[in-house]
Every structure is written in structure tokens, then in C-alpha cells.
Amino acid sequence: MILSFHIEYRTSWGEEVRVLGSILELGNNQPGKAIPLQTVDGIHWTLDADIQAPKNGIVQYSYHIYRDGKDTRTEWNSLPHTLYVSADKKKVYRLQDCWKNLPEQQYFYTSAFTESLLAHPERNTAPKSHKKGLLIKAYAPCIDNDHCLGICGNQKVLGDWD
Structure with missing residues (x-):
């Protein structure tokens, strides 16, 4: 391949x-x-x-x-x-x-933040494999447990801008 x-x-x-x-x-x-x-x-x-x-x-x-x-x-x-x-x-x-x-605010990626202050215990793992696809990675370490990161777009799978 x-x-x-x-x-x-x-x-x-x-x-x-x-x-x-x-x-x-x-x-x-x-x-x-x-x-x-x-x-x-x-x-x-x-x-x-x-x-x-x-x-x-x-x-x-x-x-x-x-x-x-x-x-x-x-x-x-x-x-x-x-x-x-x-x-x-x-x-x-x-x-x-x-x-x-290297992110300017790299300290947000330390265990003090990722495992304690801004920990997200319910994380989804990356998909194993797809025939075709696009994997979008977002680096947003400052999101607390009361918020989440979302994506929308002009396709049904992305919510049709809703």
C-alpha cells in the first residue's frame, strides 16, 4: 500500500x-x-x-x-x-x-488539568477503521465538564447548520 x-x-x-x-x-x-x-x-x-x-x-x-x-x-x-x-x-x-x-498554553495538557481540574471521565475513543472518512481532531483543553465542543455544517451528518 x-x-x-x-x-x-x-x-x-x-x-x-x-x-x-x-x-x-x-x-x-x-x-x-x-x-x-x-x-x-x-x-x-x-x-x-x-x-x-x-x-x-x-x-x-x-x-x-x-x-x-x-x-x-x-x-x-x-x-x-x-x-x-x-x-x-x-x-x-x-x-x-x-x-x-507545541501549544502556547501547554500547561493545560499536564496531568493537573487533564486528570483533575478539567478532567473528562467520559471520553470516546477514536474510530478503529472506516472505508472512507475524515477524522477531525480539535485541541481544546480548556473545556470544563459543563461544556462540550461541537461541530456543525451543511450536511445531514453535521446537523444541516442546526
């Missing part, structure tokens, strides 16, 4: 974007084996990686900035990019990603 990575990240001269993941073809989480992406303008980076489907069906990965072969910057990895893949060898996954910076 093919994982087609696409990310927009403005690098400085001499820097490159690499992807590091939980599978052998993406470096097996070993920073020295991160796979470089290609660019023509130093902003739009791409990579088509031919992989074997992992037995558990899960690929986790993150992006890194390298200069002179050394990892100089890593995106915020508290919640890694996670892809649920099928065993279909002909499948192509197009991953239109964005860089995840």
Missing part, C-alpha cells in the same frame, strides 16, 4: 522535513532512520512511501526538521498522527497534514 504524505512547512535554507513512524518503512521510531520528504520550493513537502500493512492496522508518525543530518526540531508529539489502515495492498492513503506546534 502507499502512504502519500503532503505537508506545508516553510523551512530555512539547508533544512529538510522528514517523517518518522512506528513501522519499518518509516524508520521504526528510530530518529536516525527518519525518511526525508521531497520539495521544489522549501514549503510544500511530499513523500510516497510503499509500506506493508502492520498487523495491528495502526501507523503512528510525526514530522521532524533535519539540518546536516541532525534532528533540530520536532513537532508536538503529545498526540501523534495516527492512521488506521486496512490490509488491502492496493490501497493509497493521501495524508494532507499540517505541522503540530
Whole structure:
């Protein structure tokens, strides 16, 4: 199967974007084996990686900035990019990603807030797998138990703007 990575990240001269993941073809989480992406303008980076489907069906990965072969910057990895893949060898996954910076208010992600002050005991887990779909992740750590995060849109599944 093919994982087609696409990310927009403005690098400085001499820097490159690499992807590091939980599978052998993406470096097996070993920073020295991160796979470089290609660019023509130093902003739009791409990579088509031919992989074997992992037995558990899960690929986790993150992006890194390298200069002179050394990892100089890593995106915020508290919640890694996670892809649920099928065993279909002909499948192509197009991953239109964005860089995840360390949040300015990162203290809201500490256990003092997530497990005590702003704890949400009834959390739903991410879906295991779908034939087609879009997973929307929202980082909103300041929502207390009396409030929730919602989404609406012009489709029935999104409430038809209601």
C-alpha cells in the first residue's frame, strides 16, 4: 500500500522535513532512520512511501526538521498522527497534514488539568477503521465538564447548520 504524505512547512535554507513512524518503512521510531520528504520550493513537502500493512492496522508518525543530518526540531508529539489502515495492498492513503506546534498554553495538557481540574471521565475513543472518512481532531483543553465542543455544517451528518 502507499502512504502519500503532503505537508506545508516553510523551512530555512539547508533544512529538510522528514517523517518518522512506528513501522519499518518509516524508520521504526528510530530518529536516525527518519525518511526525508521531497520539495521544489522549501514549503510544500511530499513523500510516497510503499509500506506493508502492520498487523495491528495502526501507523503512528510525526514530522521532524533535519539540518546536516541532525534532528533540530520536532513537532508536538503529545498526540501523534495516527492512521488506521486496512490490509488491502492496493490501497493509497493521501495524508494532507499540517505541522503540530507545541501549544502556547501547554500547561493545560499536564496531568493537573487533564486528570483533575478539567478532567473528562467520559471520553470516546477514536474510530478503529472506516472505508472512507475524515477524522477531525480539535485541541481544546480548556473545556470544563459543563461544556462540550461541537461541530456543525451543511450536511445531514453535521446537523444541516442546526
